Amino acid sequence: MAILEVKNISKHFGGLKAVNDVSFQVQDGEIMGLIGPNGSGKTTIFNCINHYYTISSGDIVFKGKSIKGMKTHRICHLGIGRTFQVVKPLARLSVLDNVTASAFSRTHTIGEARKAAIKVLEFCNLIDQKDKLAKSLPIGGRKRLEIARALATKPDLMLLDETAAGLTPGELDEAIDLIKKMRDSGITILIVEHIMKVIMTISDRIHAINFGQTIGEGTPAEVANNPAVVKAYLGESYAHS
């Protein structure tokens, strides 16, 4: 069953068509990758899904209901969590407070929120850092905090925006493990990623876009051999070899 259906969405900024008639479905329980060269509209699609941007046309359906035009915080309560490519930690709060603030979306008492936050921090292997200020974390920790914060809202669908960018090889393996662990706990994942090691190893299916338009979809192997995708990434001369 499709948990998220993106139906022919377009997003125009003046004359620029950042996203042009893109459609895809994310199935319940899978990890779906969204790839494309820089500026192809991946983050714009994320921003459309949780309504930082209002789509120009098309529809977005989550769990069978249209979420088009719904406020961002309502979408979060329905069960879509997201992380940001440019991390947005609540800088002057501690790691625990960051996640506690987010856990309040499912509870009203501070005791429960803190308990839920600690559970999430353990899940994300951040529990040792819980009393540090968010701004003092290195980039690896901040990316992890983004995930922890989104997890604390108990999402059914998680949008991960380049959570592996800027990580060391060791951190990369940890990030892959964490994403798999999330999937195993029952969360469907839509992930934008440039690092092929990550996207090719964890994705069940991949949707590729360029210049705001779909250029291919399929299993990682199919997409890697898709001439349009190869052309978009490597140029015309590699597309037929």
Next chain:
Amino acid sequence: MKKILSWTLFGIVLIAFPLLVSSGYYQHLVILALMWVIIGSSWNILAGYTGQVSFGHAMFFGIGAYTAGILVIHFEISAWWGMLFGGFISMLIGLFVGWVCFRLRGPYFALATLAGGEIFRLIATNWESFTQGMVGILIIQSFTSKLPYYYIVLCLAFFCILVIHLVMKSKWGYYFLSIREDQDAAESLGINTTLYKNLSLLISAFFTGMAGAFYMNYMAFIDPHVVFSLHYISIMAILVGIVGGVATIMGPAVGAFIMVGLQETFRSAFFGLAPQWTSQAHALVFGLLVIFVILFLPNGIVGDWSKIKRKVFRVKAAG
């Protein structure tokens, strides 16, 4: 334990103060300082904790004061009812201001509140049939002694700080801080940022309005240029917050005593010791103070207390 003890001691000193110091002048100064504790703390919950800097808190102060005054002149109801009504009418106005101004972010919000404060000053000046314009409103004080006023404002200040303390320990508090740190991230965490910014504004407006109504009762005279003053109310509220410590519970309380003390020192030309220093000099000194605080104590006196202690201690050790 040590903390509780020092707080109890502090409380006892404040309660006993007017009994020990019979001079009406000093009682008056502490009453003003306590009133500023309320205004500063209210400003702090909106600007310090929620990150929505207001340049127009005189608006809420003036509305509270005028509510109390108008109750007397038009409805012949005791101005003390204004303490309650002033708070609620301030909240009502706050709701409107929030509805308009929270579409704007950062400096634009601050400028909108600045304009809002001025608009209300002009309304109070020109709507003469209702507000008596520049003539102002004069009422008869309920008490000749300062003691009742002192204890009323002390209770109010305590209540205000307690409420803010409790709010900041709750879900609302976490949401306020999240909005301050990153509004977009806050939205993605399921926080209705518009709603919570408005809640913060309402709390802030309520207590500022109460302080305004208290001012009407205590001073017995108001006019638009005093209670809607950008200089003496709006800017002072910011100074109290910044000097004492933004986003700390006790910061505005400390700031209030310092600022009222400084203002009085200059207003009275160093208590008559240096008459050549005109009262206007305080604007200059306030400016210098703000520069000093921003450069050396960006978190205010309370926020940077450990830093102050360390510096002073080191100086002592060296000397």
